[in-house]
Amino acid sequence: MRVLLTGAAGFIGFHAASRFLARGDTVVGLDDLNPYYPVALKRARLAELAGHAGFTFHEMDVARPDLAGALGDGTAKLDAIVHLAAQAGVRYSVENPHAYVHANVAGQVSVLELAAARGLPVVYASSSSVYGDDSPVPFAEDAPAARPVSVYAATKRSGELIAHAYGQIHGLTTTGLRFFTVYGRYGRPDMAPWLFTDAILAGRPIKVFNGGDMERDFTHVDDIAAGVVAVTDRLLARPDATAPLYNLGNNRPVRLLDFIAAIERAAGRRAVMEMAPKPAGDVTRTCADIALAARDLGYSPTVPLADGIADFVAWFRAYHATAR
Numbered sequence: 001m002r003v004l005l006t007g008a009a010g011f012i013g014f015h016a017a018s019r020f021l022a023r024g025d026t027v028v029g030l031d032d033l034n035p036y037y038p039v040a041l042k043r044a045r046l047a048e049l050a051g052h053a054g055f056t057f058h059e060m061d062v063a064r065p066d067l068a069g070a071l072g073d074g075t076a077k078l079d080a081i082v083h084l085a086a087q088a089g090v091r092y093s094v095e096n097p098h099a100y101v102h103a104n105v106a107g108q109v110s111v112l113e114l115a116a117a118r119g120l121p122v123v124y125a126s127s128s129s130v131y132g133d134d135s136p137v138p139f140a141e142d143a144p145a146a147r148p149v150s151v152y153a154a155t156k157r158s159g160e161l162i163a164h165a166y167g168q169i170h171g172l173t174t175t176g177l178r179f180f181t182v183y184g185r186y187g188r189p190d191m192a193p194w195l196f197t198d199a200i201l202a203g204r205p206i207k208v209f210n211g212g213d214m215e216r217d218f219t220h221v222d223d224i225a226a227g228v229v230a231v232t233d234r235l236l237a238r239p240d241a242t243a244p245l246y247n248l249g250n251n252r253p254v255r256l257l258d259f260i261a262a263i264e265r266a267a268g269r270r271a272v273m274e275m276a277p278k279p280a281g282d283v284t285r286t287c288a289d290i291a292l293a294a295r296d297l298g299y300s301p302t303v304p305l306a307d308g309i310a311d312f313v314a315w316f317r318a319y320h321a322t323a324r
């Protein structure tokens with residue numbers, strides 16, 4: 001299989017690309033390498049991907065309106081597009097909403113235009129944040145998801161609605177994946193697993209929001225990458241029997257304080273905790289109903305939190321070994 005994979009230098013994109021490449025698929029990677037977090041980490045991921053003969057890379061803004069022309073031969077003989085590029089992060093969307101509209105809304109349109117021009121199926125990333133703070137728990141794909149509490153969530157929900165419209169207009173087959181708080185090696189420096197591990201290892205205090213009364217359905221990136229590959233295979237083999245949206249979560253929400261305790265155990269150090277109010281835009285709880293993904297994709301998360309955190313902390317130490 002030959003896939004165009006956007007966001008290839010990103011956390012999930014890197015893991016998904018690695019999984020396609022490991023089984024012999026060809027990956028045309030695309031990413032603009034923007035400095036939302038250290039570009040050195042994005043380049044380190046790309047350096048690993050470059051070790052595979054089947055990987056090529058385009059440094060490019062996915063939202064450019066002439067995406068098909070700009071990629072040129074890069075889009076020849078593609079079988080599918082896996083669109084994971086986005087401006088991620090709930091909190092930064094309070095500060096810089098325009099970055100989200102550009103990457104997540106204009107970017108979605110550019111990818112769908114390319115797909116329509118080439119007649120390609122699209123798997124794209126959405127987010128558990130579309131469920132907001134008032135969807136019934138566990139979150140199921142048929143919830144209205146009409147009351148987002150952050151601009152990030154609103155742009156991700158917009159991306160889903162735009163994909164639906166392209167299905168109506170151009171007959172495109174698309175599947176959106178609502179990821180639930182993904183963690184693992186090569187993770188994102190703006191997310192809690194990284195921020196907490198960094199602070200705990202350095203003896204700095206961590207901010208604990210909402211008195212610790214928050215829950216996240218933490219999902220290991222290996223399980224997410226397996227889900228991305230499985231849904232791409234399914235969309236190619238049985239486009240009519242693939243749902244337009246799947247939750248990819250863990251269905252085992254973890255309390256924030258238990259999550260911190262898991263990092264403390266892996267790091268061998270105690271956290272210094274500073275209580276702070278819940279930031280605007282954050283939801284209190286996420287919990288995925290994964291029955292649909294289990295039924296259609298055979299999706300079944302395998303990595304227990306303690307193992308995933310231990311692996312992440314070991315990776316984090318090794319990655320920073322030269323800097324510390």
Ligand SMILES: NC(=O)c1ccc[n+]([C@@H]2O[C@H](COP(=O)([O-])OP(=O)(O)OC[C@H]3O[C@@H](n4cnc5c(N)ncnc54)[C@H](O)[C@@H]3O)[C@@H](O)[C@H]2O)c1
Nearest residue numbers: 007009010011012031032061062085086125127179181182
């Ligand atoms: N990590 C999570 O917990 C999580 C949860 C829900 C949804 N998601 C979604 O999954 C996808 C991947 O997220 P991630 O955690 O790997 O984030 P990430 O920031 O590590 O990866 C996104 C990549 O997209 C690239 N990018 C951003 N704007 C671009 C543009 N205009 N043109 C080209 N490239 C651009 C970035 O440089 C980055 O490398 C995103 O769509 C995100 O919204 C992630």
